[in-house]
Amino acid sequence: MIKQEEAISIYFHIPFCISKCPYCDFNSIALSPIPEKKYTQALIEEIDYCVKYPLKNLGKRKVASIFFGGGTPSLFYPDSIAKCIEKVLSLFSPGPDMEVTLEVNPKTADRKELNELCAGGINRLSIGVQSFQDKFLKNLGRAHDSSDAVRVLEDAKMVGFSNISIDLIFGIPDQTLIDWERDLDYALSVNPEHLSVYNLTIEEKTPFRELQRQGKITLPDEDTQVRMYGLAQEMFTEAGYEQYEISNYASPGFRCTHNEGYWTLKEYLGFGAGAHSYLREGLYDKGWGTRWKNESDPFEYISRLSDECSVVTDKEQLTKEEAIKEAIFLGLRRMEGICLDDFEDRFGLSLDNTFSEVIPYLVKEDLISIKDGHIKLTNKGILLSDDVFLNFF
Amino acid sequence: MEKAKPRIRNFSIIAHIDHGKSTLADRFLELTGVLGQKGITPQFLDKMDIERERGITIKAQTVRLPYTSHDNETYILNLIDTPGHVDFSYEVSRSLAACEGAILVVDASQGVEAQTLANVYMAHDFDLTVLPVVNKIDLPSADPDKVRGEIEDLIGMESDDAILISAKEGIGIEDVLEAIIEKVPPPGGDRKAPLKALIFDSWFDSYQGAVVLIRIFDGTLRKGMNIQMMSSNKVFEVAKIGVFSPDMTEVAELSAGEVGFVIAGIKEVGDTRIGDTITCEDNPTGTPFPGFNVRKSMVFSGLYPAASGHFDLLRNALEKLQLNDSSFSYDPETSLALGFGFRCGFLGLLHMEVIQERLEREYGVGLVTTAPNVVYEVTTRSGEVLSVENPSNLPGTQDIAFISEPYVFATIYLPNTYLGSILRLCEEKRGIQREIKYHGTDNRVVLTYDLPLGEIVFDFYDKLKSLSRGYASFDYEDLDFRQSDMVKIDVLINGDIVDALSLITHRDSSYFRAKRLATKMKDLIPRQMFEVAIQAAIGKKIIARETIKPLRKNVTAKCYGGDITRKRKLLEKQKEGKKRMKQVGKVEIPQEAFLSILKT
Numbered sequence: 001m002i003k004q005e006e007a008i009s010i011y012f013h014i015p016f017c018i019s020k021c022p023y024c025d026f027n028s029i030a031l032s033p034i035p036e037k038k039y040t041q042a043l044i045e046e047i048d049y050c051v052k053y054p055l056k057n058l059g060k061r062k063v064a065s066i067f068f069g070g071g072t073p074s075l076f077y078p079d080s081i082a083k084c085i086e087k088v089l090s091l092f093s094p095g096p097d098m099e100v101t102l103e104v105n106p107k108t109a110d111r112k113e114l115n116e117l118c119a120g121g122i123n124r125l126s127i128g129v130q131s132f133q134d135k136f137l138k139n140l141g142r143a144h145d146s147s148d149a150v151r152v153l154e155d156a157k158m159v160g161f162s163n164i165s166i167d168l169i170f171g172i173p174d175q176t177l178i179d180w181e182r183d184l185d186y187a188l189s190v191n192p193e194h195l196s197v198y199n200l201t202i203e204e205k206t207p208f209r210e211l212q213r214q215g216k217i218t219l220p221d222e223d224t225q226v227r228m229y230g231l232a233q234e235m236f237t238e239a240g241y242e243q244y245e246i247s248n249y250a251s252p253g254f255r256c257t258h259n260e261g262y263w264t265l266k267e268y269l270g271f272g273a274g275a276h277s278y279l280r281e282g283l284y285d286k287g288w289g290t291r292w293k294n295e296s297d298p299f300e301y302i303s304r305l306s307d308e309c310s311v312v313t314d315k316e317q318l319t320k321e322e323a324i325k326e327a328i329f330l331g332l333r334r335m336e337g338i339c340l341d342d343f344e345d346r347f348g349l350s351l352d353n354t355f356s357e358v359i360p361y362l363v364k365e366d367l368i369s370i371k372d373g374h375i376k377l378t379n380k381g382i383l384l385s386d387d388v389f390l391n392f393f
Numbered sequence: 394m395e396k397a398k399p400r401i402r403n404f405s406i407i408a409h410i411d412h413g414k415s416t417l418a419d420r421f422l423e424l425t426g427v428l429g430q431k432g433i434t435p436q437f438l439d440k441m442d443i444e445r446e447r448g449i450t451i452k453a454q455t456v457r458l459p460y461t462s463h464d465n466e467t468y469i470l471n472l473i474d475t476p477g478h479v480d481f482s483y484e485v486s487r488s489l490a491a492c493e494g495a496i497l498v499v500d501a502s503q504g505v506e507a508q509t510l511a512n513v514y515m516a517h518d519f520d521l522t523v524l525p526v527v528n529k530i531d532l533p534s535a536d537p538d539k540v541r542g543e544i545e546d547l548i549g550m551e552s553d554d555a556i557l558i559s560a561k562e563g564i565g566i567e568d569v570l571e572a573i574i575e576k577v578p579p580p581g582g583d584r585k586a587p588l589k590a591l592i593f594d595s596w597f598d599s600y601q602g603a604v605v606l607i608r609i610f611d612g613t614l615r616k617g618m619n620i621q622m623m624s625s626n627k628v629f630e631v632a633k634i635g636v637f638s639p640d641m642t643e644v645a646e647l648s649a650g651e652v653g654f655v656i657a658g659i660k661e662v663g664d665t666r667i668g669d670t671i672t673c674e675d676n677p678t679g680t681p682f683p684g685f686n687v688r689k690s691m692v693f694s695g696l697y698p699a700a701s702g703h704f705d706l707l708r709n710a711l712e713k714l715q716l717n718d719s720s721f722s723y724d725p726e727t728s729l730a731l732g733f734g735f736r737c738g739f740l741g742l743l744h745m746e747v748i749q750e751r752l753e754r755e756y757g758v759g760l761v762t763t764a765p766n767v768v769y770e771v772t773t774r775s776g777e778v779l780s781v782e783n784p785s786n787l788p789g790t791q792d793i794a795f796i797s798e799p800y801v802f803a804t805i806y807l808p809n810t811y812l813g814s815i816l817r818l819c820e821e822k823r824g825i826q827r828e829i830k831y832h833g834t835d836n837r838v839v840l841t842y843d844l845p846l847g848e849i850v851f852d853f854y855d856k857l858k859s860l861s862r863g864y865a866s867f868d869y870e871d872l873d874f875r876q877s878d879m880v881k882i883d884v885l886i887n888g889d890i891v892d893a894l895s896l897i898t899h900r901d902s903s904y905f906r907a908k909r910l911a912t913k914m915k916d917l918i919p920r921q922m923f924e925v926a927i928q929a930a931i932g933k934k935i936i937a938r939e940t941i942k943p944l945r946k947n948v949t950a951k952c953y954g955g956d957i958t959r960k961r962k963l964l965e966k967q968k969e970g971k972k973r974m975k976q977v978g979k980v981e982i983p984q985e986a987f988l989s990i991l992k993t
Binding site: 011198199200201222223225226229246247262268270275276277278291293314316322325326329330365367382383384385386387389390393 | 922923944945946947948949950951955956957958960961964965967968971
């Protein structure tokens with residue numbers, strides 16, 4: 001059963017960067033100077049607007065996590081970040097062990113700022129290291145170099161951050177398995193509490209796609225990428241990290257609360273240009289949850305709020321079928337998989353009966369396994385997870 | 394005996410595409426006052442849009458031109474236009490058979506082409522008087538002397554008095570008409586003899602039934618007569634007879650030597666076969682016009698509606714089209730990849746294209762067309778002879794005594810420079826050389842070959858054009874069926890035969906074709922979660938194999954930031970794509986992959 005008082009998560013989107021990475025298709029723009037004051041003001045206004053109008057009964061809810069993502073949120077002054085946190089806490093109450101994460105680009109944070117962020121309420125840093133080798137940082141078109149990464153990691157620890165996550169990318173143009181192993185070694189040597197390991201994906205409409213089309217970049221072949229993925233699994237698990245999602249590893253007790261919320265269909269409110277929100281309101285009457293998206297253009301976003309207009313552009317009420325699909329493809333991303341009892345409680349039907357042909361087929365193909373009342377991806381299934389999900393669609 | 398009227402001349406125009414046949418015809422119409430100068434549509438004779446666009450004539454047209462000559466006599470000139478393409482050589486032969494003379498139009502800069510040659514040979518066969526005309530002399534590149542030389546060398550014709558004209562500019566047109574009167578003999582025949590009329594074309598008119606174009610060789614045709622089709626013995630009562638001048642004009646009678654139309658309440662054009670002889674039921678002629686043939690479809694292809702649910706629309710369109718053109722056939726068939734459609738038979742490749750285009754254009758049916766194949770004659774061990782129009786209908790190897798394939802007589806005309814590569818091409822395509830004729834002055838060569846039609850339908854024409862950079866011209870007529878070492882290649886995907894992809898080919902090229910097919914399939918089938926084996930086999934023997942390695946990685950790296958909707962919609966879209974896939978065993982193949990294979 002859904003408890004009304006279940007804690008909610010809050011996301012802030014900061015859509016500005018020093019430079020746009022050629023593989024990135026996120027909602028971000030490279031600008032200088034950035035309209036930090038106006039944007040921060042707009043974020044505050046959006047929270048006020050939301051709590052005043054469409055979501056007025058949310059005020060009593062506890063907050064499980066706050067996440068500043070981007071773009072490059074570390075481009076903002078710690079003061080702006082602190083204002084946002086303050087605003088949230090003035091309207092909601094903090095949950096126990098509330099996680100407050102800021103994404104950091106190694107180029108954009110010095111020790112003083114990190115200190116202020118810590119004081120302002122940030123208790124977790126997610127550092128976009130991507131690689132510890134300059135050659136690959138260059139290949140990725142990143143603005144920072146490896147010394148920036150090493151420095152920021154040291155500073156963060158020095159300042160007192162005790163929950164640090166590192167992002168790494170594999171499958172970078174020209175990267176070999178040995179290069180990747182070197183990055184994994186580096187990452188382990190700095191002892192982060194959490195690691196996210198992403199396979200570089202060439203998205204449509206990015207400069208990388210164009211370069212790929214022209215044959216100007218060569219990615220490691222599929223076999224190598226599969227081995228890279230396996231190597232990370234092997235080395236991190238051996239070092240005592242738990243793989244809890246397709247791309248995420250954590251020391252015991254350090255999973256990312258905020259991201260787990262997405263995968264377990266917890267409610268969240270997103271503020272800022274292009275941010276997404278999800279509430280289960282109406283679960284038992286008109287629908288199976290509501291998702292909406294904000295205006296993506298930061299200037300349009302600012303101007304709408306200053307006119308006291310809604311910034312919501314797309315809103316959808318999920319149907320039961322859609323909610324089931326989401327529960328499956330998000331649930332299976334987690335290594336714990338989907339708890340069959342939870343699924344039945346939530347949707348009033350049993351997963352194995354509903355997919356009585358698909359599940360045995362996937363088990364036979366060694367793509368999923370059923371164990372202890374959970375259905376989860378096998379190692380083979382992880383690598384083919386998008387195909388596995390389609391079987392349930 | 395009463396002789397035919399003397400002041401009649403029946404003639405055709407022979408020309409290569411774009412050498413100016415239709416423009417010359419337009420000038421004749423203007424000069425004889427049949428059409429005013431103004432407001433005429435250029436290329437009057439090509440009535441269909443497709444004909445005009447492609448510069449070819451599909452249906453023969455005919456027009457009666459009254460002309461007062463320089464000696465002040467008024468003549469009736471019947472211009473019998475001929476269809477202008479290789480697929481219609483039989484139809485051309487019937488149109489030429491209806492004439493006593495032919496104007497040979499040669500472009501003053503392009504010179505003689507293969508199509509021209511083939512038609513001139515045919516005109517000679519019918520003892521027609523051929524009048525050479527050099528057209529487009531107004532063009533800066535015109536070289537009439539060179540062209541005259543070609544006419545003498547290649548056609549072996551006296552060309553001193555070839556008339557130099559420009560149909561476009563109206564130069565020399567009268568000279569041509571005068572030459573027709575002077576040189577083409579008047580028709581013979583006996584107006585009192587039993588009726589003998591040659592059908593050289595027919596089409597369907599929704600109000601009047603079949604409109605039949607005829608040339609009367611003996612006797613007289615009148616309204617109300619009972620006429621008989623000599624090939625089928627079917628009898629019809631004449632409702633209307635007349636001539637085109639250029640519109641349909643009724644006349645009281647048509648007699649020996651004359652050309653015109655007859656309408657007799659005939660509901661199916663299939664009853665008015667080109668080349669058939671019409672006679673009078675009460676007083677039939679003892680000697681039908683020689684050379685009658687029932688045309689058989691030589692090239693087959695599957696036609697499927699592009700939109701599912703348009704099957705009935707397609708069937709109706711085919712029914713209507715067949716009313717006008719009995720030379721194509723259609724039978725329902727089903728295909729794994731394409732669903733319900735028709736296997737259609739055509740006289741040749743152009744005929745196929747024309748039918749397809751008319752279906753799309755005139756009837757608004759979007760079409761998916763499979764690659765064409767020829768018809769094979771299969772003799773079984775029990776001595777039965779089967780016509781196999783679809784490779785998947787070929788009996789098992791153990792039941793086949795031998796297979797025969799259609800051969801054509803091909804004329805290729807090309808510059809000497811390309812001779813080597815074209816000879817190699819003809820050999821590669823299993824051609825049997827008849828003759829190489831060198832043209833003395835201009836480094837041009839005429840090649841004649843017996844070639845399997847199947848090779849022409851496959852890729853001969855494209856190769857000919859590319860090897861000769863477009864300079865070779867090519868014409869063919871059907872010859873006969875010859876026993877050949879043909880084999881059927883089946884395509885298997887993980888052991889399952891995909892019937893739509895079976896093809897019949899000569900054993901010598903089977904390995905090459907099989908390899909090509911398998912490679913292409915490999916490129917088109919997306920990787921699956923398991924290994925996919927593509928095999929090409931003759932009977933049980935595998936002759937080509939390709940393997941599609943299993944997909945090892947299809948995983949979204951990053952799924953956070955809260956944009957769950959986008960990811961869900963992406964998966965939903967992929968699922969929609971999967972639903973459109975065709976399943977062979979458990980292998981999913983996109984329909985586009987099938988199409989791209991079936992179309993080549």
